[in-house]
Amino acid sequence: MADDIRSDLEQQVSELRKEMEKISKSLSARVSDAVDQAGSVKEEAHQHAAGLVNRVRDQAHAVSDAAREHPGTALTLATSIGMMGLAAGVVIGALCARNLNGR
Structure with missing residues (x-):
């Protein structure tokens, strides 16, 4: 009986480890996607700011x-x-x- 309980617990721990690995991989993929999106947003903002700086510079010269x-x-x-x-x-x-x- 004790062996059965131990076997069940080991199986449950093994299943929990597998689930944790799946969750970890999923979380890692989501973080990677978020980092990629942040990089794209940063690059777009940089390009927009550079364009604004050029326009302001041109207007200042004018x-x-x-x-x-x-x-x-x-x-x-x-x-x-x-x-x-x-x-x-x-x-x-x-x-x-x-x-x-007046106060």
């Missing part, structure tokens, strides 16, 4: 060239943007001060 060709317009534009920023800062500061005083 702006720089335009500023060289029309320095008066560039100065007027820069001054206008600065004044709008200053006005926005004054308005935001006044609103914040009013909110702080």
Whole structure:
């Protein structure tokens, strides 16, 4: 009887080992697929970022060239943007001060 129990237990352990091997292989395959997909996504993101960098560089050169060709317009534009920023800062500061005083 003890031999039968031992034999049954050994058989169950053997079956469990086989199942663990199957699970391990399946998990390994899934991890490998996930790593491959991550590599593809990384490569695609790198290519997209490189394209964006090139476009931004081209636009920066175009702006720089335009500023060289029309320095008066560039100065007027820069001054206008600065004044709008200053006005926005004054308005935001006044609103914040009013909110702080209202408490």
